[in-house]
Amino acid sequence: MYVKNRMTVNPYTIAYDAPINDAVEIFRDNNLKRLPVTDNEKVIGILTQGDIQKVSPTKATSLSIFEINYLLSKVTxxxxxxKNPITISPDSLLEEAAVIMRKNRIGTLPVVENNKIIGIITESDIFDAFIDLLGFKENGSRITVESKDVPGALADMADIFKSFDANITHIVAYHGDNGKSDVVIRTNTLNTNEIEKRLLEHGYRIEHVLKNDKK
Structure with missing residues (x-):
């Protein structure tokens, strides 16, 4: 999955020379936490609510609201x-975006193509993608199986599901340090008793079963 599949296109931006009050209004009216800052269409910075607080008078100030607004109108x-925010290409893998955010402890990446901002991707977008990749919201069953890390194990499990005409919709493997993996298999079948029995017969251990039937 690529960044372009999960990014927000045509994001709100703000010009570097705009009054800080304009940013306050954009944050408030659109419930945003961060804004890419542009010079024409080139990203040159990121503005957060915390950045605004740093240049705003403290609550302990003796200034009137009119004086505060006047001072803020002079701040751009x-x-x-x-400055110099980290950006990412729309053709980058979603995993690359996650690694960059984690490594740099940031929650947003402007998406840039040909030196122009075309989108923005956030940690929430990546969380949503993770949930979708696991199919957690879909109807069906989620079976976690412990398996040895050996060639053909996934194919063997897939054949078991196929023998019961059960479609595997999502599959994820978490590799451990003990030569075994936890394989999470999601199927659209709710009755998995016979599947679980066959898996046990083939030497697999069922660690967890979750049913999801929203009907």
Whole structure:
């Protein structure tokens, strides 16, 4: 899966020379946490709500609201933004975006193509993709099987499901350090008793079964 499959296209942005009050309004009206800062269409910074607080008078100030608004009107976005943000290409893998965010402890990446911002991807987008990849919201059964890390194990399990005409919709393997893996298999079949029995007969251990029937 690629960044372009999960990013928000045409995101809200703000010009570097815009008054900070404009950013406050965009944050408030659209329930945003971060804004890419642009010079024309080139990303040159990121502005967060925390950045705005740093350039705003504290709550202990003796200034009136009118004085505060006047001072803020003199502050521009470039005075508060974080410069030189990390960006990513729309053709990058979603895993690459996750690694970059994790490594740099950031929650947002502007998506740039030909030096122009075309989207934005956030940690929430990656969480949603993870949930979808596991099929957690779909009807059916989720069976976690412990298997040895040997060639053909996945094919053997797939044949078992096929023999019961059960379609495997999602599959994920978590490799351990003991020569075994936890294989999470999601199928659209709700009655998995016979499948579980056959898996046990083939030497697999059933660790967990979850049913999801929203009807």
């Amino acid at each position: 976005v470039k005075d508060a933004m974080s």
